[in-house]
Amino acid sequence: MVRMVIKGSSAFKRTLKEGWKTLMSSRMGKVGFAIIAVFAFMAIFAPVIAPYPANYIAPVTDIFESLEYKFPYLNGSYVGPFLAYTPEMTWVGAAYPNGTLLAFSLSRAFAGEDPFQNGTMLVAEPNADGGRILSYTLKFWYNETGSLRYTEVEVDVSSYNLTLPLNYAAFINPSSEMRVDLMVSFIAVYNNSKVAIMDFLASRKVLSVIDLPQRLEGDTWYVLDTLSSKYYYGSMTAWSKRRHLALGNESRFYIVNFDYTINIFLGTLYVSHASVVEGNLTFAPKGGQLLYNFYSVVNGSFQFTTELVLTDGSTLYAFDSETGNVSWNRTYSIPGVGDLEILNPGQPPKSQDLLAIFVPVRHVNTIGYIVVDPRDGNYTGQSFLKTFKSKPEFLSGPLATSYQLIVGENNKTLGGYYDNVLISVWDGENTQVMVTTSLGYVYGSNLTREWPGWIGSYKGVMGKKGPNAMVAYTAFNMIYHVMEDGSLLQLNATGMSAQKGLKVSVLSYRDPVTHGPKPIDSVYFLESPTGYKKAGQRAMFVIIKMENGELLMRGLKGRYLPPLPPSLKPRPSGNRYIFGTDSQGHDILSQLIWGSRVAFVVGVLAAFGNVMIGTTMGVVSAFYGGRTDMIIMRLTDIMLTIPFLPIILILVAVIGPTIWNIILVIAVLGWAGIAKVIRAQALSLKARPFMDAARVAGASNARLIFVHLFPNVLPFTFLYMTIGVASAILTEASLSFLGLGDPRHVSWGQMLQTLLTSGAVLRAWWWLLPPGLAITLLSMGFYMLGRGFEEMVNPRLRRR
Numbered sequence: 001m002v003r004m005v006i007k008g009s010s011a012f013k014r015t016l017k018e019g020w021k022t023l024m025s026s027r028m029g030k031v032g033f034a035i036i037a038v039f040a041f042m043a044i045f046a047p048v049i050a051p052y053p054a055n056y057i058a059p060v061t062d063i064f065e066s067l068e069y070k071f072p073y074l075n076g077s078y079v080g081p082f083l084a085y086t087p088e089m090t091w092v093g094a095a096y097p098n099g100t101l102l103a104f105s106l107s108r109a110f111a112g113e114d115p116f117q118n119g120t121m122l123v124a125e126p127n128a129d130g131g132r133i134l135s136y137t138l139k140f141w142y143n144e145t146g147s148l149r150y151t152e153v154e155v156d157v158s159s160y161n162l163t164l165p166l167n168y169a170a171f172i173n174p175s176s177e178m179r180v181d182l183m184v185s186f187i188a189v190y191n192n193s194k195v196a197i198m199d200f201l202a203s204r205k206v207l208s209v210i211d212l213p214q215r216l217e218g219d220t221w222y223v224l225d226t227l228s229s230k231y232y233y234g235s236m237t238a239w240s241k242r243r244h245l246a247l248g249n250e251s252r253f254y255i256v257n258f259d260y261t262i263n264i265f266l267g268t269l270y271v272s273h274a275s276v277v278e279g280n281l282t283f284a285p286k287g288g289q290l291l292y293n294f295y296s297v298v299n300g301s302f303q304f305t306t307e308l309v310l311t312d313g314s315t316l317y318a319f320d321s322e323t324g325n326v327s328w329n330r331t332y333s334i335p336g337v338g339d340l341e342i343l344n345p346g347q348p349p350k351s352q353d354l355l356a357i358f359v360p361v362r363h364v365n366t367i368g369y370i371v372v373d374p375r376d377g378n379y380t381g382q383s384f385l386k387t388f389k390s391k392p393e394f395l396s397g398p399l400a401t402s403y404q405l406i407v408g409e410n411n412k413t414l415g416g417y418y419d420n421v422l423i424s425v426w427d428g429e430n431t432q433v434m435v436t437t438s439l440g441y442v443y444g445s446n447l448t449r450e451w452p453g454w455i456g457s458y459k460g461v462m463g464k465k466g467p468n469a470m471v472a473y474t475a476f477n478m479i480y481h482v483m484e485d486g487s488l489l490q491l492n493a494t495g496m497s498a499q500k501g502l503k504v505s506v507l508s509y510r511d512p513v514t515h516g517p518k519p520i521d522s523v524y525f526l527e528s529p530t531g532y533k534k535a536g537q538r539a540m541f542v543i544i545k546m547e548n549g550e551l552l553m554r555g556l557k558g559r560y561l562p563p564l565p566p567s568l569k570p571r572p573s574g575n576r577y578i579f580g581t582d583s584q585g586h587d588i589l590s591q592l593i594w595g596s597r598v599a600f601v602v603g604v605l606a607a608f609g610n611v612m613i614g615t616t617m618g619v620v621s622a623f624y625g626g627r628t629d630m631i632i633m634r635l636t637d638i639m640l641t642i643p644f645l646p647i648i649l650i651l652v653a654v655i656g657p658t659i660w661n662i663i664l665v666i667a668v669l670g671w672a673g674i675a676k677v678i679r680a681q682a683l684s685l686k687a688r689p690f691m692d693a694a695r696v697a698g699a700s701n702a703r704l705i706f707v708h709l710f711p712n713v714l715p716f717t718f719l720y721m722t723i724g725v726a727s728a729i730l731t732e733a734s735l736s737f738l739g740l741g742d743p744r745h746v747s748w749g750q751m752l753q754t755l756l757t758s759g760a761v762l763r764a765w766w767w768l769l770p771p772g773l774a775i776t777l778l779s780m781g782f783y784m785l786g787r788g789f790e791e792m793v794n795p796r797l798r799r800r
Helices: 002-024 027-044 588-624 626-641 644-655 659-669 672-686 689-696 701-737 748-758 765-793 795-799
Strands: 064-070 079-085 090-095 101-105 121-129 132-144 147-156 166-172 185-190 194-199 205-211 221-224 230-233 238-248 252-263 268-280 290-298 301-311 316-320 326-330 357-363 366-372 379-387 393-407 413-426 431-436 442-446 478-482 488-492 503-507 520-527 540-546 551-560
Touching: 027 588, 027 765, 090 166, 101 185, 166 221, 185 238, 194 252, 194 268, 205 252, 205 268, 238 301, 252 301, 366 413, 379 413, 588 626, 588 659, 588 672, 588 701, 588 748, 588 765, 626 672, 644 659, 644 701, 659 701, 672 701, 689 701, 701 748, 701 765, 748 765
Parallel strands: 079 166
Antiparallel strands: 064 551, 079 090, 090 101, 101 121, 121 132, 132 147, 166 185, 185 194, 194 205, 221 238, 230 238, 238 252, 252 268, 290 301, 301 316, 316 326, 357 366, 366 379, 393 413, 413 431, 431 442, 478 488, 488 503, 520 540, 540 551
């Protein structure tokens, strides 16, 4: 038996050697082999020769002509930035420890103009003596009838005893419903001892200064409520809202409460009431602290309350904003999991409508979030928990697009629902981004695995480089990572599903002189509410602080450039896209190179499966004859009558669109024609004298099949395999074009499918031609190689 196998192997090698010589003597065979060799080189060395990774998306600076502006006047350390809004104008600004306040209207930015050059702008510069601010010089630039005007006003603040540094500043406004322009003001904390409310935009004066009982020392945290807790009519002519500012350190906190009022007829602002509530802490607050605002329904009317919610890592504490007393405190445990450690990554763990608190939690290697009723801290039963191999850390979230508590009699919570909760987790090795839905589905992307060229190890704290240096916007499901090299990773989870992962863009700033990367220190995401009418949509901006202190404002509204045409010139990021990009910013050349791998794997393996099944069936049918031959041939006839493409579409849709499933389906359904041809050839060989001689010599059936029949039908097998490779490549391209390709791997058919769905077929020729020509050339290469094999099989063709 061993001797038989060795002889069979020798015969196989001899046949291959003779076939190779014959193939290389054919012109068509040589050309076909050369074409295949080029694409094989692309497939094997794709990681080396491809300009970018397979899933690469061009940086935002290359594909998005955004509203991006550099803050003028000052660089260096700053307090803020911050955002405020009115119905007609949206303001963004920055504040600096030296007391300088900057404010810019974004109304011009929405028109595509530089708000720092053509729009309304305020620079409030302090005039100080020995750290004590005597006055503010207000410098106004405003656009009127197309021309930029300038005015300057001096405001005396010497009686308020404001001393530097400026520790915190933010914008506040009375109400989004008030149709009055410029009704926004600063709230600023000076020297951690005084809180000043200043209307430098409208009335141009200090509205109120509130003294804190004691100056805060050490590391201090600040937070302004996102919504006012009380909304009422002071009179028919004035509207008021209560606002809250919380600030504190590891041992105490203050809550500044004030009523911010506007006279509708006179268009004036004033503070009608202000007070300070002091509280002592018996624990060091962990992570970021937020002031939550919520309401409950009691006897058919709204009840407004505001509480400061802090955590020590094991318990949530809620402090009443009016008294400073503890309203409730809760520790949490889930059956089967155990006691939960409360995490606070520095992001608001809440929903947009503030009716629920999304609390990030961890238990050993299990991490997730629970949903808490903010009125009493009770666990509502809603949660998401996932276990990792090592101790995980929250990077951002949980943030939800919506949450509604279902309230029954006696103000009892009956349950609730949420939608599209976005979380980001670092598991010690990989960065995982997950989206959970109200239906219980969880979709995730492993960033470290999917984008290895960009994602590395993360270390850091909120607001600095590292895993926590990010912000998220739930309405668009945006997350921003500041990476170790200082670039900015933008993750868009909109529409994320099991088949559709994150959209990823890299924002990398480069020095215009050295062309090296300019490291980013931190990022902040700013938004205006839905009440912004003039722009027609919500105002969304990212404030980026470079390590050199430079501040940039980047709008998320702008002109989307892809598909980018081919060009040898570098784009703003320094990248070159020689073959252009598709509509999502994928580099066409990179996708073309990486797609050759799918073409070869599917084509060669599916064709190999085809010919092996077909050759085996044909040889066995011819050799044994009789009933065996009849059964195999009837099965072959049935397979030939089955419509090939519709059945493949159905099977792939049922068992799943993966590369291996596609290979399996093509191999199982495509062998029938080959079996017919091989059977005919095997019948001819079976009747020849050398088979009779081997049979007389005592050769077994296995020897007759594997030593005498198989080597002699191999030329036909290879001939049909070359044709089968071309057919398999076209079949895979067709499946991908119809949306049934493997979404995890780039393929040429997938490129064409994206082109069709984007509607750019007639205008993006650089996107259409490369995959189309690649499919044509590689299929032609295997066809020409098959013609070379045909010359080897049919000697009469060699004499032509």
